[in-house]
Amino acid sequence: MSDTTTTAVTGRINGREQTLQIDNADLLLDVLRDLGLRGAKPSCEMEVCGACTVQLDGLPVSACTTLAAEIDGRDVETIEHLDADGTLHxxxxxxxxxxxxxxxxxxxxxxxxxxxxxxxxxxxxxxxxxxxxxxxxxxxxxxxxxxxxxxxxxxxxxxxx
Amino acid sequence: MLILSDFRLHRPASLADALLLRAELGDEGAVYAGGTELLLALKMGVLEYEHLIDIKRCPELRGVQQVDGTVRIGAATTHRDLETSPLLARLLPALAELERHVANIRVRAAGTIGGNLAFAEPHADPPAMLTALDARVELAGPAGVRELPVEDFVLGAYETALGDDELVTAVVVPVPPAGVRATYRKLATLERPTVGVAVMGEVAGDTFATAPAVVVGAVDERPLRVDATPLAGASVRDRDALEAVVEAARDLVDPVDDLSGSADYKRHLTGVVTRRALEHIVDPGSPS
The missing domain is CATH 1.10.150.120 ([2Fe-2S]-binding domain)
Structure with a gap:
């Protein structure tokens, strides 16, 4: 049982495995943007507009309504990863x-x-x-x-x- | 930016552990799966919990299985899993088709069937269809496992028969016998359905062998069954019989003015969508 309001998670963000101590209340969108990944945009904040879409294990999700702790053991990809090799997707x-x-x-x-x-x-x-x-x-x-x-x-x- | 208030996040790895947490935390803990409804309510400050119990890591709660004459859907199975399940497409094609049109792809990727039922947001697609299909909700708690018909589980807006120490573990849907078909038609001006109508019935040619099950969802606080006896033994082209059921649906609902439309508009749409659903089950090529 967790005794605190944070959770240690290890997940892949844009192909790189990272271990982070996440505030349970943090949303994926906030954590990504704090990491400098600002392609996903805060907009409607209620899963209806798609501006914050990232891929989680390959499927699109609204990062505004996904707990950041969800990256534990999973793969997150953002727009910034698409031209990581220098060419556009x-x-x-x-x-x-x-x-x-x-x-x-x-x-x-x-x-x-x-x-x-x-x-x-x-x-x-x-x-x-x-x-x-x-x-x-x-x-x-x-x-x-x-x-x-x-x-x-x-x-x-x-x-x- | 909207900020959630602090909570402890519990991530049990088995149903047994999840039930222990549920018994221990009671109404201080919320069951968390896809989060597509719960996180919105937490962000808006409508709900607040000290504990979230994430049930996605309980393998017992995921997947679609054929069990005897039913399809057993684990509560934490996502809409996307259902949309793409070959088993569901084969045994319950109307439910699979409904799942393909729940909200948008991001909500389908995260949101679960159990969460949809347990949150009991009235503007939802599955409850009407599951009611028409005579589906049951399986609940587990300290006293063991019990099953309730979906229509007895959903009590009102955001209100269900789920106990504070219980979990929804599965939705059990009887596979309709040969010759029995189902369909779901809806009209949605926003992300959620304004009106959704599910029909299940035995159809031969254009005639209903018996009165079909007709259920109106999203208009009232819970799905409502329409008396469709005028269509028993009648052809869908029997305008008097068809319009009697359409009229019964319009009379049954008790809509309120909200963002999806005025009460009058929703009553009118209830009739329109009921007619379309009854025509569609007989003639799948009819306009939706």
């Missing part, structure tokens, strides 16, 4: 090709959600893409270019395999 390249962003606030969440989809399903239909992006809100683009970009990225990634 195919989803990021496709977003640029299709001008799938304007202000960019939602973009990290959109990209992480799209990347998770393509890892689960390399050949999604347009309807699948729309379904996965439900709950990821963009107030600039009108979504069409984002959906085009995800489908294009899927094709590029399939060809590269």
């Amino acid at each position: 195919p989803v990021q390249e496709a977003f640029l090709r299709h001008s799938a962003l304007q202000c960019g606030f939602c973009t990290p969440g959109m990209v992480m959600t799209a990347k998770a989809l393509l890892e689960q399903d390399p050949d999604p239909s347009r309807e699948d893409v729309v379904h996965w992006l439900e709950g990821s809100i963009c107030r600039c683009t009108g979504y069409a270019t984002i959906i085009d970009a995800v489908l294009d990225a899927a094709e590029v990634m399939r060809r590269a395999r």
Whole structure:
């Protein structure tokens, strides 16, 4: 039984195993941003907008409504990891090709959600893409270019395999 | 930024340990699984607990199994696990389809079926469907294990029959016999359903062999069963029979004005979605 309000956790953040003493009440979004990973944005704070989306064991989650202690034994990936080798991820390249962003606030969440989809399903239909992006809100683009970009990225990634 | 107040986080590795904690902490401890409802309430300060008991590490509480004539779903199984379960798709396709459309992918990745039922937020999809399917909730506590029909478990808004020393351990769903189908139709203007209607019935051609189970969710504080006897032995194209059940649904609900719409609007939608669900179960190609 824990006697305190902190928990020692060991998890992988962007491929690097880290052991952290986490305040139980800390949310994943706050801990990531304190670590300098500021791509995930605080916005709606209630899991409806997608701006804080990161991948936890491959699936997208709202970092604003996930306890930081949840990283124990698990794998967290944020937008900052995608160009760690110096080249953009195919989803990021496709977003640029299709001008799938304007202000960019939602973009990290959109990209992480799209990347998770393509890892689960390399050949999604347009309807699948729309379904996965439900709950990821963009107030600039009108979504069409984002959906085009995800489908294009899927094709590029399939060809590269 | 919203800040949670301090709490102790307990992470039992077995159901037995989780039950000991539950008995020890009583109402000072909240059961925590996906956190998709609980953390929001904690962030808003609506709820406050000194202890959270994270049940996700109890292997007994996860997974989907076929047991005799039922599908047994561990309480800590996520919506995403259910959406992608081949077993569920084969034995309870209407429930699998419902799970595919719960909230958004992030909520489905974290949120659990047991949490959904135990939190008893009225604007939820699974309770109406589980009621129509005659599903049961399995509860474990110091006195042993008991089962309640879902409709007896959900007592009202955020209110269930769960004891302070109990845990929801599973949802047990009978597999409908051959010829019996189910469907769920909903209308949602926000993330959560404004109105959801579940139907289960034996259908031959376009005719209901007996009165189908029709359950309206998300409008009242708990799912409501609609009297569908006018459709017993009737075709869905029998407009009088169909409209009698639609009317019964509209009369049954007691909506209130809220962010999903006015009471009048929700009463109207209850009729529309009930009609669509009854048409859809007979003709899956009908508009949703």
